Each structure stands twice: as C-alpha cells, then as structure tokens.
Amino acid sequence: MAAVTVEVEKRLTAIVGAGYLRHGDDRDGVDGLCPAWVVSPGNAAEVAAVLALGADSGLAVVARGGGAHLDRGAPPRAMDMVIDMGRLHAIVEHEPGDMRVTVEPGCTLGTLEAALAPSGQWLPLDPAGAPDVSIGGLIAADLCGPLRPSQGRVRDLLLGLRVATPEGRLVSGGGKVVKNVAGYDLPKLHVGALGTLGIVVEASFRLRPRPRSEHALVVHTTGAEETGRLALDLRDCCEPAWLEIVGPGLDPAPAGWALAIGSAGHPAATAAALAAWQHRVRSDPAGGEIELHEDGGALRAAVARAGTVATACVLRASTLPTQIGALLVAIDETANGQARLAASITGNAHAAFDDVAGALRVVRTLRPRLEGAGGALIVERATAAAKHVLHPDPGIWGASIGGLALMQELRRMFDPRNTLAPGRFPGDP
C-alpha cells in the first residue's frame, strides 16, 4: 500500500475512530466505481474534518445519505471516498408552535413523519418511496412528489442549512424562522446540487398542518393528449392538492391512460371538490370511468412511484403544463410504447425504461425539441450500464442550460479542488 494511502487511513481513523472506517466493496459502488474507503463520521465536526482531509489529499469524495439516489447525475470521474451520513440521523428540534423542524441528513422521511404526527403537522414532500428517503438525499436530489403543485418543493419549504465544506468549515445559511431575507439564500444552492457544493449536516424546514381529510379520484381516459387537456380543465374547475397523469401499465390504471386527482383540507371542501370534478368529467368526451378513493393519501403514495421504477433508466422531461399531453404522446411514440409514463400537472414527465435503446432514441429525438422550447430532458437516474450508453453523448444533462458559466464558477468558488463528486454536475470538467 502506498505511503500516502497509509497516511490518509491513519488520519481518517484519528478523526472518526477505527470502527467507522472501512474499505469499500460491492455495496458501495456508484456508476461502476468503487471507493477505497467508506467513512462514517459521527457528528458535523467530523464530517467537516473528513471532507477537508479528502480535499487536501486530492481525493474525490461522494456523500451518501440513504444511498438510494446515488445513481443520479453524470458518472463521477473518480470516487476515492464515500462519506456515509447515516450516523447523523437525529431530529434535533421540533417546535410545534413555530411549525418548524431541524433535522440531521441521515434521518428518513418516515422517521420524521412519525415524530411529527402527534402534533398534527407534516413536511409535505412525498417523493417515490418517501418513508425510506433520507433528508440528505431529499435535499441533494431535490425530491418531491404529487403534492408539489399545492405544497411546493424542497426550495419552498427549506428554511436553513448547515453545510460542511471542502475547506473543513461548517457554514450556515438561512435560519429557523419562516420568513428571512438576511443575506443571500445559500440553502437554495444546495437543493438539487447532488452534493457538489458541500455536505449538508443539518437542515431546518417549515412544516404545515396535516390536512383533516384527503380524498381522490381516478379517472380513466382515452389517451395521453386528452388526459393532458382534461387535467388542466379539472385544475381550472377546482384547485386540486395534486394531479398526476399515469400511462398504461402502471398502478392505478394498468389498462390505459388515467389521471389521479386529490383534494386535501376541510372535509366540506374536499367533498365539494370531488363532486365538482366528477360533474366535469361526466360532461367531457375524454372522461371515462371514475373511481373514488376515500384514502387519498394511499393513492397518492402509489401514484408517486409511477414512472420512477425501471431496470435501465428513468428520463425526466420538463415542459409547460399545456404541452404535457403532447409530450407524453411524443415520448410514447418515440419509445414505441416501451416506456412507462407518468406526469404532473406542473409540466414534468417521467419515463421509465427497461431497455436503454428506447431511452437513447427519446433523448436524441426529443431533447432538442424540448430545449428549443425552453424545456429540458435529462436522464434522471440510470444503471451504470445504461449511463455508459447515454453519456457523454447525448449526455445526462442536455445542452442548453441557462447560466452554465455561472454554475461552473460557483462550483469553483465552493469546491475549488473539485473534490465533491467530480464530473457529476452540469458543466463539471
């Protein structure tokens, strides 16, 4: 073993203790790379010290929360060390009267939800597989689910962050109050940054009251284009808490196209909403059979997974809400019906592929069109083999990203030695 390696190991052990350092193996692979070390620091100061040691030693470092979303982004150029955040999993502070919670990144949404439930509050972020999602992954991958149109995304709920930097500092931004414009909004930069600007060690979120009731409908429809149009009509008829379009082959409409629409809040309001939507659907030629779901939350959790599970890769397309129907048709046709499709009323579609060839065709054909119209088409996640096919040409991220030069400069300012998952983010060398 090279002298430098021995030295690094010695110093890592000194920081975290021998029991929290091990060599990487099959479980730790990311995009085909295997780290030399997996380090599990026990507190924020240790995270900062480990990261600084990595940076000073010229190592490539990847932070890991639950480990469920490491297949996002372009493949890192190198990965010498994984910093596992699992030991930082505390709910630091929940002040119900302030509707705010401060938590560590290793805490899962499921644990948090259980802790918040007695107060009648929740963090209304409901990505696919929510209970197992870690807070660190939630922030780094900017995960959200069906509730997004009414409750917002991570950026709308995040109040403050504490982040370990490659220089070994612990930097705080934002705060713990629900309204705050003191200084620049550093926390926003880390949302969706895939851990490339620092490692989150603590986060504060605003909470919302859990709605008293949540009911939903599934409406079976005739095709993607009509479903997109009907979805907007229903939104305009009565504002939903969430509204998702689901393509054939997926729960809850395995046979054909469907939309799932939910209302949450005062029972009288949800009842009125469901009645209004049913009335509207019955007078619409695209509207078919209607199923009523008393447990709207359960349906929502099922719908959140639609289009996100695949054995090869998942693409995410972004367009305007009015274009969502046409987009789904275009993906379906280009993929020869091989993609499982789902979309949100916000204009974002997921396409899940078990065969990378179809995905490649969709990216090549549709990305220029979407980007030309101000949208995007990215490879959201993929197996190492699929990434090999999709990257660097046509690429994970796409060609036209507004402000790319600023992003590169930001990366240089916050991670001068390109320590954090080098190569993963748009514009990375």
Place this chain on the structure above:
Amino acid sequence: MTASNLARALRAIVGDDGVLDGDEALLVYECDGYVLERGTPELVVLPRTPEEAARVVRLLAARQIAFVPRGAGTGLSGGTLPLDAPVMIGLSRLKAIETIDVRNRRVQVQAGVVNLNVSRAVKDDGLLYAPDPSSQAACTIGGNIAENSGGPHTLKYGVTVNHVLGVEIVLASGKVVQLGGATEDLPGYDLVGAAVGSEGTFGLITRATLRLVRAPQAFRTLLAVFARVDDASAAVSAIIAAGLVPAALEMMDTLILQAVEQAFGAGLPLDAGAVLLIELDGPEAGLDDEAALVETLCRRCASREVRRAASEAERALLWKCRKRAFGAVGRLARNYCTQDGVVPRTQLPEILRRITRTAERHRLRIGNVFHAGDGNIHPIILFDERDNDEVQRVLAAGREILEACVALGGSLSGEHGIGVEKIAQMPLLFAPDDLDAMLRLRRVFDPDQRANPHKVLPDSKSCIETRTPRRQAAM
C-alpha cells in the same frame, strides 16, 4: 472620462431625457424609503427597454464604473443609496407586461412593472400574482425580486422567491444571462433562488417570468379586538396550533389604530390594545366553519369582539387600513422609521414586551403593525429628524430591537432587506465563514463588485478578509 462625457455617451443610448444630472433632478433620488441616510449619484440613467439597459451596463463595464439599480425607491433598508457608485440605473421605464399565458399561469414582465399592475392585468382571467407588499401600488417587480419581498398574504401563499420562475440579469460585466424560465425543473443549480433577494448586488434584473395563482373563490375577513397585545399574540398561536392556515394574520396596536382611524375613519376601536386582521380564503365550502373556529379561538384568548366584513367594500376598507398604515402614521409625527425583524412565532409576546421596554428606555413612541402569522414584526418608530438627539435614539432603539430578534432565535429582516441599514448587524446572525460563503457567491455574479457596491455584506476588515474598501458614510 469626465462626467459630461459619460452623460453624452449614455444619452446616445437612452435618449436625451433618459439621463438626469442636474442637482434638482437628482434630489428625488437621494434616498429611498429609508430616510436616515442620503446621497445622490452623479447621474441617473433611465433606459427604455431591457436591451438599452444592457447597453448601458456594457458601457459602464467598459469604463469600470459601478452602478446602483433602482426601481420605485420604496425600499426600506437604503438599498438604493449610492455608495462608490456614480451611476444609478432607474428601471421605471421598463414597464411592459410582455406575455400573459393564462392557461399555464405564467407572465413575463419587464423589471419596472409595478407589482399591482401584474394582478390587474390578469384579474379578469381569475388569476393573481400572490406576493402583495403593502407598497404594491408603487413598487416594481425588479425591486420585489431584489428584496424577496413579502406582504400580508405571504403567510399562505409564500414570498417573492416562491413565485419567480425565471430572471434575466445583466451582469456587471455587461453579459446578459437567462436563469430559469417559464418551465419548471430546469437542470443545474437554483441560481434563480439565489438571485432573488440579492438586493441588486448580482447585477441588473431586466425581465422576469412569474407564476400566477388562481384568485381565491371566497374570503372571510375578520377583525378581532383585544384589550391587551399579549392576548392578541396568544390568539395568533392558538390559530396556528389549530392547524388553520389563514391567508393573512396581521396585528395592529393602539398607536397604529389611532393613526389609521384618523386617516380612514373605518370605525376601528381606539381603546383596544391590539386588533388582529384575519383573512381566510379558498373554496366556499368549509370556509364558514373555519371562520367560526377562528372566532371561538379569539374569544377564548379574551377577544372582546370579533367583527366580520359583511361585504367586499368592508373587506376593502379593512385592507386599506392595514396596507396604508405606514403612511397613516405620517399624521402622528414628522418622520417615522419602519423596522423589520423576525422572531419564531412562539416568541411574539416576548419581542413585543421588549419593544415596549425599548420605547420607554429611549423615550420614543413605537407603533406595531405587522405580519403576526409569520412572526415578522414591523415596529414603527416616530421621530422628528430635526432633533438630532432623537435621531440617535431612534437608531439605537432599532438596533436594540434587532438584537433582541436575533437573541430570540429570529432574523434581522423578514422582507425589507439588509441594504445599508443593517449591514453592521450581519455578524450578529452570521459567523465569518457564513459571510465568506456569501461573498464568494456574490463574486460568482460580480467579481469586481460593481453592482450596488457595499450592500448586504459588511466589508470592514474586522469581519472578513476582503480587498474592498470600507463602506463610506454617506450622511
């Protein structure tokens, strides 16, 4: 290059009437809504289009001249005060609403569009632009974005950053960048989120794409009257604890009630210690139920009376009182200074008690009219600017209140920004490493710090290592 030379070059871009350089013409620009410090730029440039604005910045970049952006000048933290910035760029002529997309609920506007005009333009389509600062009849979208402005209804709907999808910024280098856009979820870092609230220090915002929301179907607007401020604070907590999310939850104390009543004669109770203005909105179904619950909760907290606006006219009158409260205070004193701080909601009673003590200690009259549901306080300090001793006490009281906010776990500003006013207090809230990270972010956008220099971040050498000179006093 001499000043007149520069003026000539700028006039070639923006037209003869687009450059102001006479003392008299510049007087209006000597301060914004923060009147405790004043200073005029050498020139004010008023481009007519975003493209002209970009040409102006390019010209300044070539000559390495710093500039300060200005919208309507309603800012309350001195953000438009020129410090080492000879040129002020006023955006008031960029007032085109460029596209309205009703079905996608998007609007693209130029930076000088007045906030209220956005909502007016889409009213007939049943939509509105949610952030509603009380100054909304005057302030511009560019200023709102720069300050990340809030307003009474941001309790439910969120502040500016939650409604801005894209911005066009002319960097100090003259380069024009498009960040974000009409489509959500574009790849890359959230630079839009970082640019909102950057107080003009990232460059000149010239265009923005905003999200619109559906106008609520129905409202219930209530006025709950309390003998004591403490009881009103308790009612705020009770309403939040009950799981209600009112659209707005605003408090006004005795002093403000007197000013507002004098101005608008809305029949407000002059002997009350405080009133809460509470608005519930949304679909009609269930709204009466929630209003009844609010009423019960207020009465349980010793509210002696809960009124309900019976008509749209009554609702409008109540909101007029609230939104014009700052101006109405002008009747009570020659000058007033509006403070802006935040505390965790549970600390409202404590901060209000501390404000009372501060007022007594400094022999000042302080009124409170604020976004109680957000814990965002606005103590309004009355004074007479001719009395220098009193001015000093106003400054001291303001500092004391902000220090109390920070000590209680809050923040230096909920919506008015740091500007020049609070720059010295930034180290109370942020450690040197935090401020250094902010400085790096600033340098990403503006390496030479030519866009609104000496704002937001303290640059005295004691705080953080930097090569920029100390802020020069402009009084």
